[in-house]
Amino acid sequence: xxxxxxxxxxxxxxxxxxxxxxxxxxxxxxxxxxxxxxxxxxxxxxxxxxxxxxxxxxxxxxxxxxxxxxxxxxxxxxxxxxxxxxxxxxxxxxxxxxxxxxxxxxxxxxxxxxxxxxxxxxxxxxxxxxxxxxxxxxxxxxxxxxxxxxxxxxxxxxxxxxxxxxxxxxxxxxxxxxxxxxxxxxxxxxxxxxxxxxxxxxxxxxxxxxxxxxxxxxxxxxxxxxxxxxxxxxxxxxxxxxxxxxxxxxxxxxxxxxxxxxxxxxxxxxxxxxxxxxxxxxxxxxxxxxxxxxxxxxxxxxxxxxxxxxxxxxxxxxxxxxxxxxxxxxxxxxxxxxxxxxxxxxxxxxxxxxxxxxxx
Ligand code: SF4
Numbered sequence: 001x002x003x004x005x006x007x008x009x010x011x012x013x014x015x016x017x018x019x020x021x022x023x024x025x026x027x028x029x030x031x032x033x034x035x036x037x038x039x040x041x042x043x044x045x046x047x048x049x050x051x052x053x054x055x056x057x058x059x060x061x062x063x064x065x066x067x068x069x070x071x072x073x074x075x076x077x078x079x080x081x082x083x084x085x086x087x088x089x090x091x092x093x094x095x096x097x098x099x100x101x102x103x104x105x106x107x108x109x110x111x112x113x114x115x116x117x118x119x120x121x122x123x124x125x126x127x128x129x130x131x132x133x134x135x136x137x138x139x140x141x142x143x144x145x146x147x148x149x150x151x152x153x154x155x156x157x158x159x160x161x162x163x164x165x166x167x168x169x170x171x172x173x174x175x176x177x178x179x180x181x182x183x184x185x186x187x188x189x190x191x192x193x194x195x196x197x198x199x200x201x202x203x204x205x206x207x208x209x210x211x212x213x214x215x216x217x218x219x220x221x222x223x224x225x226x227x228x229x230x231x232x233x234x235x236x237x238x239x240x241x242x243x244x245x246x247x248x249x250x251x252x253x254x255x256x257x258x259x260x261x262x263x264x265x266x267x268x269x270x271x272x273x274x275x276x277x278x279x280x281x282x283x284x285x286x287x288x289x290x291x292x293x294x295x296x297x298x299x300x301x302x303x304x305x306x307x308x309x310x311x312x313x314x315x316x317x318x319x320x321x322x323x324x325x326x327x328x329x330x331x332x333x334x335x336x337x338x339x340x341x342x343x344x345x346x347x348x349x350x351x352x353x354x355x356x357x358x359x360x
Contacts, residue, residue: 009230012201015174017058017130018082018103022176022233023201027260029234030250031203032243033060033086038068038075045078047243052081054247054292055262058234060084060106069093072100084132091116098123104130106178109163110139117163121170130174132203133163135190137181151181153189160194175200176234180207184222191226201233208238215239216249220256227257248291261296264351267312268301275303277321277340285344289359290351297355299347300329309334317350319343 014024022029032051036044038061048059063069063085076083084104085097089111097105098120105124109117124131137151140159148155156179167175177200179190187206195202206222209215219237226232237249254260268283269275283301290299300318302308305327308320313332320327326343328335328350338346352358 010195010199012199012233013173015130015176015201016128017084020057020082022058022130022203026233028227028232028254029057030055030247030254031058031060031084031234031236032056032246032250033062033236033238035243036061038062038064039071041071041074041078044071044075048075048079048081050244051247052079054244055251055294056081056243056247058082058084058104060086060236062086063093063097064088066093066096069096069100072097072102076101076103084130087112091120094120095123098127098129101127102129104132106132106134108134108136108139109166110135110141110159114166117166118170121167121172124174125172128174130176131167131172132176132178133160133167134203135160135163135177135179136207137183137186138207151186153179153181153186153193156181156186156190157193157197160190161197164198164200173200176203177201178203178205180205182206182208182218184218187222188225191231192229195231202231203234203236204232205236205238209240211240212245212249216252219249220253223253224257227253227259255296262294263296264290264293265296265298266290266301267298267315267318269303269308269311271303274306275321276323277303277326277343279303279321282319282343286347286359289344289348291360293355293357293359295355295357297351299351316354317347319347 012023014021034047036047082103085102086106087094091112094105135156140151144155144159160177181187204223206218209218223235237246239246251263255265271279298315300312300315302320305320309329312318317330324340348359
């Protein structure tokens, strides 16, 4: 692996969403978006609390109407992470959301006229409200669509830079950018293009990525390629379904790229004819029991003692199965023999000793 390339994270200018730094030397921040009706404060707050529990660091909520905007103050009061209001085309809702005290807004400039953006900036600036310029392939400005023959990567990048210039002209620099497309190569090329021309922090994501498996695949490829190249300051994995699952995938991507070490890194073998324990059940149960654990730990679940401990020598802790039993090992060293029916409890106990955290 070309380590030098990997380690060269692009330096961006820092901005602050509430007390969370994005860009600069901050870690890559994990975001999500609620799928509740924002007007329903109780349900929305409950979902945000669940997101917080599993490590979400910034949350966005849709603001489709005045009632949703008016709910923002109460939502913000009840949550611990920065709140971003997602505005589609109604600049009035952007103004209202900012006045309700959100930490940031996401606007799609293709849908809002420049003179209205000026009004948004006027209200956002004195309140330290961040503006995410959210360029989306589906709502590109018409002239750029015509010029580039569609929502190409170059068109998305030009749109982003045009809107950066617009905000800068108004003296506004608390900006982050996203250039989302459901087409992974377009998304990658758009972020690359814009990253080479600006140092504003970038919010990475593949939009409309589908349900859990396709979304995890598309996001891992799109976000992963860019992170590998040092591009990206905050990420969102968009999944059709409960957003809580977005966070696990997001941290999985960051762990796989050695960018942030958070949560259990479960290494399990694919099993083969040598496997004599129910490894699939064990793996699924451990994933479920450790979901949301923030401490980083490499846990190996291997099907046989012949290859298991050697193949997972770098794991903090692991089990290699025999017939109805297994060997507990730590950092490649065999510790003791345990019965298969005790695997989960023994592992949870050992993990608690190592991290101070008991799985569910
Ligand atoms: Fe097969 Fe053992 Fe390798 Fe698992 S660890 S795939 S059971 S050889």
